[in-house]
Amino acid sequence: MSDYLALVxxxxxxxxxxxxxxxxxxxxxxQLIGETIPIAKGSLNHGxxxxxxxxxxxxxxxxxxxxxxETLGKIRREFRVRGLSATxxxxxxxxxxxxxxxKELQKRMRILKNAKSGEDASPRSPFFAQxxxxxxxxxNQWWPERPQTRRRLISDxxxxxxxxGDEYRRNKHIAELQKKYKGKLEDxxxxxxxxxxxxxxxSLCKADVDALGRLLLKVNWADLAEALTGSPDGVPCSPxxxxxxxxxxxxxxxxxxxxPTIEKLVARDRNAGDHKKDTCLPIxxxxxAGDDIWILCRRDMAFPLAVHLSRYFEETAAKNExxxxxxxxxxxxxxxxxxxxxxxxxxxxxxxxxxxxxxELERGAKTYRRELELKSGCIDYHWLESSGRETIERAREAGxxxxxxxxxxxLITRPWTVRDGExxxxxxxxxxxxxxxxxxxxxxxxxxxxxxxxxxxxxWLRGLTGNERNGFNSVLAxxxxxxxxxxxxxxxxxxGKPCYKSCLAELAQLAEVVARPGEDDAV
Numbered sequence: 001m002s003d004y005l006a007l008v009x010x011x012x013x014x015x016x017x018x019x020x021x022x023x024x025x026x027x028x029x030x031q032l033i034g035e036t037i038p039i040a041k042g043s044l045n046h047g048x049x050x051x052x053x054x055x056x057x058x059x060x061x062x063x064x065x066x067x068x069x070e071t072l073g074k075i076r077r078e079f080r081v082r083g084l085s086a087t088x089x090x091x092x093x094x095x096x097x098x099x100x101x102x103k104e105l106q107k108r109m110r111i112l113k114n115a116k117s118g119e120d121a122s123p124r125s126p127f128f129a130q131x132x133x134x135x136x137x138x139x140n141q142w143w144p145e146r147p148q149t150r151r152r153l154i155s156d157x158x159x160x161x162x163x164x165g166d167e168y169r170r171n172k173h174i175a176e177l178q179k180k181y182k183g184k185l186e187d188x189x190x191x192x193x194x195x196x197x198x199x200x201x202x203s204l205c206k207a208d209v210d211a212l213g214r215l216l217l218k219v220n221w222a223d224l225a226e227a228l229t230g231s232p233d234g235v236p237c238s239p240x241x242x243x244x245x246x247x248x249x250x251x252x253x254x255x256x257x258x259x260p261t262i263e264k265l266v267a268r269d270r271n272a273g274d275h276k277k278d279t280c281l282p283i284x285x286x287x288x289a290g291d292d293i294w295i296l297c298r299r300d301m302a303f304p305l306a307v308h309l310s311r312y313f314e315e316t317a318a319k320n321e322x323x324x325x326x327x328x329x330x331x332x333x334x335x336x337x338x339x340x341x342x343x344x345x346x347x348x349x350x351x352x353x354x355x356x357x358x359x360e361l362e363r364g365a366k367t368y369r370r371e372l373e374l375k376s377g378c379i380d381y382h383w384l385e386s387s388g389r390e391t392i393e394r395a396r397e398a399g400x401x402x403x404x405x406x407x408x409x410x411l412i413t414r415p416w417t418v419r420d421g422e423x424x425x426x427x428x429x430x431x432x433x434x435x436x437x438x439x440x441x442x443x444x445x446x447x448x449x450x451x452x453x454x455x456x457x458x459x460w461l462r463g464l465t466g467n468e469r470n471g472f473n474s475v476l477a478x479x480x481x482x483x484x485x486x487x488x489x490x491x492x493x494x495x496g497k498p499c500y501k502s503c504l505a506e507l508a509q510l511a512e513v514v515a516r517p518g519e520d521d522a523v
Contacts, residue, residue, distance in 0.1 A: 003061060004068050004092050005101050007109050008075060010036060010056035011085040017286065018352045019134050020161060023187045023296075026351070028165035030286045032082045035164075043074035051244040054251060055289030059102075061240050065092075082164075083157030087112050098221050098239040133158035173259050178281050180270050188347040190280040191298050193516070200348075201383075203302035206341045206358035207309065209254075209291035210369055210377060211334045218330040219246075227325050249322035250290060257312035257338075258288050258295075264308060265301055294355070299344050300514050303381065303425055306340040310377045310418040313338045337377035339365040340418070344513060345384040357382065360392045368415040380415035383509060404449035409491065411446050411505040413483050420480045424503070427478035428510040433471040438464070439508040446490055446505050457490045479503060 010016070010033060017029040037053045040060070044050060045067035052059030058075075062068035072088055079086050089109045093101030128138040130153075137155040146152045154162075168174060169184070178184075185191070191202040221239035228237045228245065237245075262283050269282060282298040283305065297305060317323055317336045327335060341361025345354050365378040372378075382392050402409040416424060431439060438460070445456040464472060476484060483503045486492050491500040 003063060003094055004065050004090065005098070005105060006060045006062075006068055006072055007089045007102075007105050008040070008058040008060070008072070009087050009109060009113065010079070011087055011113065013056045013287075013289075014355070016084070018355070019136070020158070021351070022133070023185070023284075024165040025133055025158065025161040026286065027168040027284065028161035028163070031164040031168040031171075032084060032160070033287070033289065035082070036079070036084070039078045040075055043071050043078065045071045049240065049244070051240045052247040053244075054247055055287075057290065059243065059247075082160055098243070099219075102221075129153050131155040131158050133161065173262075174281070174284075177262065177266050180266060181281050185280040185284070188296075191282065191284075191296060192347055193298050193300055200346050201299045201344050202347050203297050203299045204343045204345070204351075204354050204358045205293070205295040205297060205302050205305055206343075206355070206362045207293040207295075207306070207338050208362055208366065209250075209313075210337045210339050210366060210375070211331065212250075212291045212336060214334070215326060215331045215336075219326060220330070223329060224326055227329055228322065245322050246326060247290075249320050253313065253316045253320050253323065254288060254290070254293070256316045257309055258285060258293065261305060261309045261312050265304060269301070293338075294358075300516050302342050302344070303379075303421070303510065303514055306342060306379050307418060307422045307425060310338045310340070310379075314377070334375050337369075337375065338418075339369055339377050340379040340381075341365060342379070342381035343384060344381065349384065357384065357392060364392065365415045369417075372417070377418040378415050379418050379421045381510075381513075383513065402447055402449060407450060408497075408499040409446070409449065409453070410494075410499055410501045411443070413501050413503045413506065416480075416483075420483065423478055423480050424483075424507065424510060425514065427475050427507055428514055430471060430475045430478055431507055431511040432515055434464075434468055434475075438468070439511065442490075442508050443505045446502050450500075453491075454489050458488075475507070479507070 013033055016033065017026055020026055020029065034055050036056055036058065037050075040050050040053065040058050044060075045062075047064055047067050048060055048062040048071045050058060051061055060068065060071065062071070068090070072090070076086065076088070087109060089105045089112060091101055091105050091108070131137040131139040132150050132153045134155060134157060137157055139153040139155050141154050141156065141159055143152050143154070151162075169178065188202060192200050221242045224246070225237040225239045225242035228242055262285070265283060266281070282301055284296045285293070286296055287294040295305065314335075314337060323336065339362060341358045341364070343354055343358040343361060345357075361380040361382055365380040368380075369375060369378040382395070396412055400410055400412040402411070441460060445460055446453050448456055461469070461472075479485075482492075483501075484492065485502060485504065490502045490504055492502070493499075494501050
């Protein structure tokens, strides 16, 4: 008996979504990648099993080669109809284990994916009309009745994206949540919170499961199979079944965290009163695939989304038998958690640049997590005031670092753990009770350097009324102790760097980020 293993990976999933600049087409591309699992399940021939089903990444096994090749042919055809390109790697493991076969095929997969370059077989000619959605494709459909001139001349692939964009809205979760709102979200403009021309910001939340990659490198599927409960008739669990159960558990935990979080925040949003954009669903998952999550949302909902999503994920992961068994066997000192990068940018800022910056923030959060003695999810965010494509690190060095004599003063304390972020969110809401004009003064005060900033801060405190001073004391009490300013001054000393830091300016900024119309009326 021979055992064959096949790996299938959709090529450049990120670029596939970013090939169009309109939200509807991006949602359609996201929907297409999400359909890869049902496509694979619907293409299985007799004897072929899907043992790893994550959007865009599939593992299949078969005792016979021909049924497996037929299955892969069906998958490829279905992918191509939807404009998806994929890389395939096939091998046998008759004389080896599933673990060794996987490692060998994954190495081969990386080589095959790296070898894909140059032109494809698409026609190219100056006499071909260019697709008005995906400019790299030739148009072969013309819809003169379409009201949008820019969307009349399109390719087959773009027509699929448009159709799948509507299918995204019919997703059972999205459709149910959309019922709570009056209108249909069409573009990035609909995620903007207020009418003010100075507040045209939306947010991109990029999240990733911490420690999952290291866990998968350590997993021995045979050992995991032995540890997992077998079927009711007492038949032992096989390594292939263990992989299937692990991938299913991971997807279940991710989706079991994402959708309840969104439902909770939507319910809170609907109960908070009317505002201009209450006609549109304010949170849109673009990618929920394995350990990778992208979510577009209104700027006031991004930080609460990260905090609640982290908590839901940890709770659901802790209850999942398969994941906890794998952690106990292979990585007992490092539980799974989520780390986040949140970017706040103007609606017209190129989405590919948004994603790059959100990924940089996420990497920074994950790097900070690795430095922690007690591992937990971390979070970082950035308010992008300019449209330049500078890195987050350079932007912070230029705008948040104040050298003075022999010391450096930083107006930023991020990244935070998610638990610290939860406390900072509470402090930010309390900060909204301080008049906006006085909150904005903090950023200027803290830029004076060592002694002058201390004097200006004391004078600022004296300028607060009795109620404002009580409110600010509540703010200070809500800040995590290791981020709290020292008594009588705005700074604390970070021995790890070493440098002086203050969280007051970023706390005032976070208050602006999470404020809704009418919530921040103080002048």
